[in-house]
Amino acid sequence: MRGDACQAVCNEVETPRLCQLRLAPSYVGVDALSQDELLRIAAIDFETPATIGYLAAAFPELPPHTGRGGRGELTSAAHAERCRWARDLFLLCTYTSPRHGDAATLGWQHVHPEQRLIKNLLSKTDIVALIPYLDDDVFRPVALLESYRPLGLATCLPFVRDPWLYLPHVAVLARLTRLKLGLHVGRKTYATLKVYQGVPKSLVMLATGHQTEAQFNEYLGINEAELLASHEQTARRVKAA
Helix, strand or coil: CCHHHHHHHHHCCCCCCEECCCCCCCCCCCCCCCHHHHHHHHCCCCCCHHHHHHHHHHCCCCCCCCCCCCCCCCCHHHHHHHHHHHHHHHHHHHHHCCCHHHHHCCEHHHEECCCCEEEEECCCCCCEEEEECCCCCCCCHHHHHHCCHHHCCCECCCCCCCHHHCHHHHHHHCCCCCCCCCHHHHHHHHHHHHHHCCCCHHHHHHHHCCCCHHHHHCCCCEEHHHHHHHHHHHCCCCCCC
C-alpha cells in the first residue's frame, strides 16, 4: 500500500487510532484496548450512586417467583455483583493474557507470589504459561487477585455465568464505544500493550503461549500514540557540542 493511501486510512480512525495496516508478514489488525481505555475499565466504581442506578435500570427487579421448583430469578443486586465479577474476569484476561476457559479455572495453586509468577497449563496448547505476578501502573494482577483471596474460593475469581451478558454494560460504564468488549479483547490487549511497554516479543509469548511469532503477530494492534511514545523513549540523543 502506498504511503499516501496508508495515511488516508489512518485519518479515518479516531484518536487514539488503532490502525489495521498490514505492516509485517502475518500481521492483521485486531481489536485491542489503548492504555487509557484499559485504565477506564479498571477505574469503574460499582459503589457509586450513578453506577448502582445504571445497573438497576439495566437489570430491573422481576416479580417474585411464585411457581414451584426451578431456579429463581436473579435480583438487581445479584446482577450488579456479576457485572463486577465479569469486569474483573476481563481484567484478569488483560493483566495475565489467558483465554476465557483458562482464566475462569485459574486456581491459587497456579499463583506463586514468592516467585512472582503465575504458572498455568494452557488447555488449548498444553504449554505452561509463565506470567509475571507483579503490578505496575497499568497491569495490576496482584491487586486484583489478592482482593479475592479472603473469599477462600478454589478459583482465583468467582464463577460468573454468561459474562458476555454483562460486558456491554462494563463498556458503557467505562465510556467505551470504539469496539465491542469481549474477553478475547483482553488477551489481545495484553499482547499489544506489553510490546509497547518494551517487553520483547519472545517473553510476552511465554505468557500468551504462542509458539511462533507469526501466530503472535495476529494478536497485535497498532496504536499510533503508543508507537510514537515507544520510539521517543528509545530515541538516540546527540550531545550538543
